[in-house]
Amino acid sequence: AFHEYPVTQDYRISRKVRVTVAVGVVLGVGINGKVVECENRATQEKYALKVLRDTEKARREVELHVMASGHPHIVSIHDVYKNSYNGVDCLLVVMENMKGGELFARIQERGQKAFTEREAAGIVNEICSAVAHLHRMSIAHRDLKPENLLYCTPAASAALKLTDFGFAKKTDESEPQGLKTACFTPYYCAPEVLGTEKYDKSCDLWSVGVIMYILLCGYPPFYSQHGQPMSPGMKAKIKSGQYTFPSPEWDCVSEAAKDLIRKLLRTEPTERITIEQTMEHKWISHYRKVPDTPLFTSSNLCEQKEQWVDVQDEMEATLASMRVGPENI
Numbered sequence: 001a002f003h004e005y006p007v008t009q010d011y012r013i014s015r016k017v018r019v020t021v022a023v024g025v026v027l028g029v030g031i032n033g034k035v036v037e038c039e040n041r042a043t044q045e046k047y048a049l050k051v052l053r054d055t056e057k058a059r060r061e062v063e064l065h066v067m068a069s070g071h072p073h074i075v076s077i078h079d080v081y082k083n084s085y086n087g088v089d090c091l092l093v094v095m096e097n098m099k100g101g102e103l104f105a106r107i108q109e110r111g112q113k114a115f116t117e118r119e120a121a122g123i124v125n126e127i128c129s130a131v132a133h134l135h136r137m138s139i140a141h142r143d144l145k146p147e148n149l150l151y152c153t154p155a156a157s158a159a160l161k162l163t164d165f166g167f168a169k170k171t172d173e174s175e176p177q178g179l180k181t182a183c184f185t186p187y188y189c190a191p192e193v194l195g196t197e198k199y200d201k202s203c204d205l206w207s208v209g210v211i212m213y214i215l216l217c218g219y220p221p222f223y224s225q226h227g228q229p230m231s232p233g234m235k236a237k238i239k240s241g242q243y244t245f246p247s248p249e250w251d252c253v254s255e256a257a258k259d260l261i262r263k264l265l266r267t268e269p270t271e272r273i274t275i276e277q278t279m280e281h282k283w284i285s286h287y288r289k290v291p292d293t294p295l296f297t298s299s300n301l302c303e304q305k306e307q308w309v310d311v312q313d314e315m316e317a318t319l320a321s322m323r324v325g326p327e328n329i
């Protein structure tokens with residue numbers, strides 16, 4: 001249930017921090033939505049405010065995020081308002097303010113002290129515990145990418161949390177409900193159409209694999225040479241799952257880490273490791289014992305700074321193609 005009175009009654013909305021989001025919002029400031037900082041009038045506490053146009057998709061995003069909220073590695077929702085601007089209904093989501101910024105920005109700004117394999121394992125463990133929480137609730141996030149992983153505060157000990165449920169979906173709502181009402185009874189349905197559960201969840205494990213790969217070396221497993229736009233050959237390479245562990249960055253990375261990456265980046269979704277199996281993998285379950293080997297990550301992230309936008313675009317495009325799974329055809 002949302003508050004129906006104006007959000008401005010409880011919060012002062014500043015224009016200071018504008019973290020843009022690709023959400024369709026109509027606040028008279030154009031199609032591009034914004035996540036802005038706001039301040040609780042009673043407590044002076046700062047929060048992040050995400051504004052969504054009140055649509056079916058927005059309702060699902062808010063509903064699933066509220067369900068997941070409360071986990072130590074999911075950005076928590078504080079309040080939700082339904083307000084109307086120039087006759088357009090909007091949902092306003094007040095979230096805890098993640099003042100530590102994005103995951104890779106922090107590693108890039110690392111400076112002298114090298115980023116180590118054990119630190120990477122700790123980060124992947126935090127991401128996996130958030131994914132495990134969602135999958136246990138039959139929620140697939142489906143947009144797990146670096147810019148949706150934020151730190152609470154600038155402190156080195158700050159928790160890393162997952163946000164943006166804009167593509168999340170319940171994996172236990174059987175599709176046939178729609179199909180039954182639409183065109184035919186499900187009895188004659190092929191199994192892969194009925195059980196899309198594993199496909200949606202497997203997107204998240206592929207994302208964990210890509211993020212883990214980048215954490216260990218500073219560049220993505222699949223990328224076009226020298227930042228050229230995605231070539232058809234690249235698509236084939238991604239489909240075929242062709243990636244390597246090039247020297248020198250990967251020479252000092254443990255076999256356990258490479259073993260887990262191979263299991264996460266399987267191109268066949270049904271062969272990909274599940275989140276439960278990932279949490280049991282010794283690189284995660286014993287992350288505190290992972291070798292504290294210094295990595296090339298921070299220096300590579302800095303050197304390839306200008307390519308970072310392309311990396312994000314390629315990951316976004318691949319995620320979008322994975323979301324058009326069998327059930328969406």
Ligand SMILES: O=C(Nc1cc(-c2cc3c([nH]2)[C@]2(CCCNC2)CNC3=O)ccn1)c1cccc(C(F)(F)F)c1
Pocket residue numbers: 017019020021022035037048050075095096097098099100101102147148150163164165
């Ligand atoms: O991002 C900040 N606070 C924040 C932000 C969000 C947030 C929600 C969403 C996003 N951010 C993004 C922005 C574009 C990239 N994807 C994620 C799109 N979708 C969302 O749902 C949630 C909570 N606190 C922040 C606040 C103060 C300072 C700083 C910084 F560290 F940058 F100075 C960041």
